[in-house]
Amino acid sequence: MQLTYLEAIRQGIWEEMEHDPTVFCLGEDIGIYGGAFKVTDGFIDRFGPERVIDTPIAESAIVGAAFGASLTGMRPVAEFQFMDFIGCAFNQISNMVAKTHYLWGAPAPLVLRGPSGGYVHGGPFHSQNPEMWFVHNPGLKVICPATPYDAKGLIKAAIRDNNPCIFFEHKYLYRRIKEEVPTDDYVVPIGKARIAREGKDLSIITYAAMVHTALEAADILAKEGIDLEIVDLRTVSPLDREAIAQTVKKTNKVIILHEHSRTGGLAGEIAAIINEEAFDDLDGPIVRIAGLDSAIPFSPPQEHHYLPKVEDVVRESRRLKAY
């Protein structure tokens, strides 16, 4: 079945609600309206208002209520209208939810999900990639799929997981990519990267929308005889250290590509992992391509300038290949 990225997530949650009566959804405008991006469109008619709950505009209450319900053995799926608003619930996530299992041994099987990412001119409060705020919080799983297949398999895995999972859906990908997705039940394991493109000359380690940017660059570079390997992390916490080390050992040159700001970004962490796991295999400097160290601006020319582009990947790949 050909599914868009958005439809794959919708189908994944739908299927979990069909087979598990402990799964329910809560969030702003998710009921009759079906969610700002229509991820829960039609859910209220099928599953009823008891399991598809429209909440007040109160992100801390949404996360708190989801967490409380999870303590009674429910599996709530809470929507953030935009992941930018997850900051409103930061204390609840960081100090309450993430620390629970470590401190007092209670599992919190909940999913916090919503759209993130740029390239849609959403401006500084509707385009952010706030995943790093949570990568630095032990106890959370942070998931960022790049394809419809992975989006469906990972949302189902997140709902079934016994830990709090934060699921970042890239809004640029929602309706722009479509692929064949199996109709039978499957999950994609959390914490496992995949090779999005096999190559031998240098590796791009990335995730979410940037996987597609890297793939486009790879097509251009292939014509010049530069063969890129692209690693799609799929989960940014916990990181697949083995997959990171593996690709560096294979190509010996690596570019880390992400959309969020450079300083304190995921590339720094991955560079440190490479340093620990595969330092002797490096034949060149670790290169970072990332968003600027500023808020993400609104106006299209400014947003374009802020965000990583195919030409950035092409340019840096040529430079690194020649090193």
Place this chain on the structure above:
Amino acid sequence: MGKNKKNSKAASNGHHPHNGSRNNSAVLKKAANGNGRLATAVPGRQIEQSSTGSPNRNLRTYEIPDHRLEYPTFTVRQQTEKDKQGHEHVRYEVTGDLDAPVPPIRDSKYLNKQQAIEIYRYMLLNRKMEIALENLYKQGKVVGGVYFGLGQEACSCASSYALDKDDWFAPMIRNQGSLLVRGFRAADTMMQYMAKADSPTKGRDGTSHFGDIEKRNMVSPISMLGDLIPVMSGVALGARLQGRSIAVMTYIGDGGQSTGVTYEGINFAAVQNLGLVLFVESNLWAYSTPSEMQYRCKDLAERAIGYGIPGVIVDGTDACQVYDAAHEAVERAHGGEGPTLIEAKMMRMKGHAIHDAAGYVPKSMFDFWKKRDPLARFENYVVKDKKWLTPKENAALIAEVEEVIEAEREIAVNSPMPTPESAEGGVYCDEGCHDIKPKYGVPKVKKGTASYKETEAAVHLK
């Protein structure tokens, strides 16, 4: 802020009731729009006559039942004083009637002799446990500080005593008595303070920061205030999806209620009509800040009006009043009638924690509230007023409680410190450590006839 008097920053919010609010009827008067119906998944707004007999239709009045038998009236404000050298210092000054006689305990509408004695025993345990903790601190056995509920034992013990076995609770730092009522041992709390290997968190956190979702239905508090309120609402939501109307009780202070998440949590419970019992302990001081600098309304119970839920005021040093209000709120929760806000008034009788001598509190306030010590008042009630215990039986009970605390202290002291390596592991629930099941049974779900089909959601832009 008020009159903007020189050197006077805090405005009075008084501690006395409004005119006409001395309603002590057994049934909580519903605030305007109070939802008296059973829980439904999509609570609609029921418009009720909110006017209580006012001849002017444009003038709405609301009732806050106030069960107290006295209405202390005093105000704390910042005042500049000169010392002997002529240097100016800003201090808190209290004005008002601080010589009022202590009122009697109000007879409970629900408690029988046995229950009253049991609450009295828990209050004794609470007090004696904290004395033991203070001694352990002085002996250098405690890691960090100790927090006390001195003056708030009636609040902790009589409120949680109103809960049923299947109900949930989440204490704040001063509700160590609630833990005892709900079946934790004094040694549990003591070991937490001493960071011992056998503490409920195995050394990973201290104080009352622990929980138990299996037997005692307790959610662990965190240090940030107000976050438990939406969490407890979520517990009630989870139970309701499993077909049960339970009560979920948590606490907040006059300081903690200033946080934004407090509003979010109560409002969520109100909109969803969940069985939240929010016990607001107005203990007059949030660390060193008086309640006059936390809020402007007269009584925090008035906040309930804004949430569209019932609010009630009790004397927090009167265990009978506390129990009755908690009992009625719990009954409402069990009946699916939604949340209740109980405001209890008393004073925190020590500093914020053991390091804090509370020198900022005017001494006359300590004197006033010392005469209203909840344990002494209840002891007097049980022994002298009601004669439910003879002085001899009372002495025997106190001795028994002291023995229990001494035995618990022994257990706690003898627990080893955790190994350094025990800091590792347990971050995730990944190794079959928990088999997660709905606590009250698998939800019975009804499904609509609509089957899965692609909708507008499936539109592809390329």
